Amino acid sequence: xxxxxxxxVLILVCPLxxxxxxxxxRGPNRDGKFECTNLLKEWPKNGPELFMEVDSLxxxxxxxxxxxxYIYVTGMIDTLDYLTCIDYDGNKKWQIPYGExxxxxxxxxxxxxxxxxxxxxxxxxxGELVCMNAETGNISWKKNVDKDYASDWHIWGVSxxxxxxxxxxxxxxxxxxTSIVAFDKLTGEEIWKTExxxxxxxYSSPTIYEYNGSRYIxxxxxxxxxxxxxxxxxVVWRYNYYELAxxxxxxxxxxxxxxxxxxxxxxxxxxxxxPAVMLEVDSLxTSVSEKFVDQTIDxxxxxxxxxxxxxxxxxxxxxxxxxxxCMNWLTGEIEYVNEWVNKGSMVYADGMLYCYEEKSGxxxxxxPDPKGFEVxxxxxxxxxxxxxxxxxxxxxxxxxxxxxxxMQVYNIASSGxxxx
Numbered sequence: 001x002x003x004x005x006x007x008x009v010l011i012l013v014c015p016l017x018x019x020x021x022x023x024x025x026r027g028p029n030r031d032g033k034f035e036c037t038n039l040l041k042e043w044p045k046n047g048p049e050l051f052m053e054v055d056s057l058x059x060x061x062x063x064x065x066x067x068x069x070y071i072y073v074t075g076m077i078d079t080l081d082y083l084t085c086i087d088y089d090g091n092k093k094w095q096i097p098y099g100e101x102x103x104x105x106x107x108x109x110x111x112x113x114x115x116x117x118x119x120x121x122x123x124x125x126x127g128e129l130v131c132m133n134a135e136t137g138n139i140s141w142k143k144n145v146d147k148d149y150a151s152d153w154h155i156w157g158v159s160x161x162x163x164x165x166x167x168x169x170x171x172x173x174x175x176x177x178t179s180i181v182a183f184d185k186l187t188g189e190e191i192w193k194t195e196x197x198x199x200x201x202x203y204s205s206p207t208i209y210e211y212n213g214s215r216y217i218x219x220x221x222x223x224x225x226x227x228x229x230x231x232x233x234x235v236v237w238r239y240n241y242y243e244l245a246x247x248x249x250x251x252x253x254x255x256x257x258x259x260x261x262x263x264x265x266x267x268x269x270x271x272x273x274x275p276a277v278m279l280e281v282d283s284l285x286t287s288v289s290e291k292f293v294d295q296t297i298d299x300x301x302x303x304x305x306x307x308x309x310x311x312x313x314x315x316x317x318x319x320x321x322x323x324x325x326c327m328n329w330l331t332g333e334i335e336y337v338n339e340w341v342n343k344g345s346m347v348y349a350d351g352m353l354y355c356y357e358e359k360s361g362x363x364x365x366x367x368p369d370p371k372g373f374e375v376x377x378x379x380x381x382x383x384x385x386x387x388x389x390x391x392x393x394x395x396x397x398x399x400x401x402x403x404x405x406x407m408q409v410y411n412i413a414s415s416g417x418x419x420x
Contacts, residue, residue: 023067023115025161026347026391030207030258032305034349034394040414041352043365047379051398052090052409058082060109061389062161064400064407067115070134071400073407074122076101076109081124083113085137086407096137099124102157108386108404110159114169119185121162121169127151127201129162129171131188141188149173149181149193152200154222159203159256165217165230167191174201174221179235180228192233199223199242203256203301211264211285218259218266225259225268227285237287239279241268256301260311262329265291271300271316278332292332297325302391303346305353307368310335312353314343320359324373338373340364345391352376354399358388361403381408 027034040048058075065072070093071086080097087093101107102125113122119140120132127146132139145151146158151173163170168182168191178193199221206219209227216227216236226238241255260267266288269276276298280291296315297304300322303314311327315337322343326335344357353366361381367374381388384403393400397413 020117022164023065023395024164025063025065025112025114025205026258026302027394030163030205031260032302032347032391034347036394036397037350038414039350039352039394039397040412041365041376043377043379043412047363047377048399048410048412050408051411052088053383053406054084054086054090054092055383055406057084057402057405057407058109059107059386059405060402061387062110062112062402063391064393064402065113065115066393066395066398066400067134068396071407071409072113072115072120073402074109074111074113075405076107076125079103081109081111081122083120083122083132083137085134094137096132098122098130098132098139099126099128099142101125104155104157106156110389112161114162114164116164116185121164121185123158123160123162123171125157127158127171127173129169129183129188131169131185143171143183143188145171145181146173146201149175150177151175154200154203154254156203158201159205160201161205163206163208163217165208165215168230170206170217170219172201172206172219172221174199179221179224179226180206180217180219180233182230182233194226194228194233194235197221197224197226197235197238203254204258207258209259209261209266211281212283214285216285218261220255220259222255225266225279227281227288236285239288241270241277257299257304258302260304260306262306265329267297267304267306267311267329269294269297269299269304269313271298273298273316294327294332296334296337297327300343301345301389303344303355305346305348305368307348307353310368310370312346312368314346314355316343324355326370326373328370335370336372340373340375344388347392347394349394354392354394356388356390356392356401361388363392363401383408
């Protein structure tokens with residue numbers, strides 16, 4: 001009888017654990033789309049109302065992640081990566097180190113947290129995967145993934161944000177021993193590891209791809225994109241996006257973008273004049289082929305949004321300059337290439353694009369229209385230091401922006417009643 005009761009409890013509880021809401025980098029589905037509605041379609045001249053400002057967060061390019069109760073920001077202080085927990089009154093509840101920071105080229109922290117229930121998952125600059133309590137910041141478990149699995153680093157350390165799928169947390173060390181590893185999200189014990197498909201650790205984060213009733217983990221090394229069965233870690237297919245002879249910039253691919261996908265098509269882009277490619281998955285989901293190669297949508301580090309059959313993007317012209325463009329998702333036809341200050345990151349919510357220009361800190365509210373890049377309203381982030389590389393985050397009628405050690409939160413709700 002006890003065994004039968006336990007089985008009933010597990011059946012009732014486990015789906016809740018597996019399907020709990022996840023707060024993570026670039027929104028619920030990691031596609032840059034946030035689910036808030038009732039947002040302003042035009043801002044006041046000087047920008048939306050500043051709701052909160054918090055400084056001394058540590059140096060970083062990572063994004064703010066906000067939940068119903070708290071706001072979480074990672075940052076580098078001295079030689080360690082810290083996580084700061086902030087309440088909605090602007091108070092720092094705690095600021096706790098969780099791992100060793102990347103101390104070489106561009107050392108600022110760039111990995112964002114992933115939050116599920118009372119647990120926070122984050123990766124340090126040298127590849128330490130950490131599970132922390134969301135209320136107290138206490139570390140529940142920790143794995144030095146890059147050391148334990150002989151990761152092969154590229155030039156700038158680790159920028160990955162952990163992926164939660166079912167009972168697992170996913171990490172991407174790359175290297176010769178394995179490429180992707182799944183850990184039990186409650187205990188940190190290894191569940192599976194993939195074969196090594198080749199290539200160094202990349203800078204992008206894995207995501208979940210759904211097609212024809214099946215789910216896959218899309219993840220990559222610095223060379224290969226792969227589709228992985230979450231049940232057992234089987235690499236179903238792989239695509240070699242990088243050939244050393246094709247690229248003139250570095251001795252490895254600087255690939256930071258999560259793949260953008262819709263139905264059976266997956267778009268890859270990485271800047272530096274390297275060709276973008278649209279992949280097409282076969283009807284069984286077991287192989288992939290190139291549909292077309294594109295030389296225009298040359299996105300540096302995110303700012304790719306698919307909306308109503310069009311792909312909107314910032315595009316790389318040099319490390320310091322860029323433009324904004326739109327492409328027909330199905331045909332690859334370029335609809336426009338427009339100037340606006342410089343390239344940057346882009347997210348979407350409630351029918352509008354939010355563009356954060358990386359050099360000067362201009363923030364633009366843009367209509368997603370294939371006829372042209374129309375900036376409806378804009379303002380400028382003045383505080384903080386360094387490049388504006390942190391991606392905007394939108395939650396509960398608020399726009400969260402981070403520049404260096406400063407976070408600013410703006411009220412972008414169009415009314416007192418918020419619909420999520």
